[in-house]
Amino acid sequence: MNVKSFMECERKSLEKMKRYQLPNRFKKIGIVIIVISLVAFFVNKFSIENIDVKLTAKYGILVGLLIVSISKEKIEDELITSLRMQSYTFAFIAGVIITLLTNPLFNYIANFISQRQQENFQDVGDWEILWILLSVQVFYFEFLKRMNK
Known part of the structure; x- marks a missing residue:
């Protein structure tokens, strides 16, 4: 795969993303x-x-x-598209880490420290996971935009 075909493939994928905005x-x-x-x-x-x-x-x-x-955005260029993709990636990774660390692990540690009978891990609801993902993406995207001005 040469550089031109790689760039053309990337351009096409960015054009597809614009349809969903x-x-x-x-x-x-x-x-x-x-x-x-x-x-x-x-x-x-x-x-x-x-x-x-x-x-x-x-x-x-x-x-x-x-x-x-x-x-x-008002001006949707390659930089904004790149920042948007970075923010989605960061939001996914941060969302998984936050979801794994907040509820189940903290409840388990609190029960262990207080020496109560060990309870099962409590799951995180759908609303919490989606809220974490979307809010991290929106705030991180805004942060990246301001850092690149």
């Missing part, structure tokens, strides 16, 4: 969904205490983060 205006819509969901979550927690509102708010946060994550 939303226009830039959706970033603001995603942020509005996140803010509304956070407000609903906290209002529900401190006054209403309705399980349906809680679940709707939690998944609203995820939808908002996903919309922000897949929205294009």
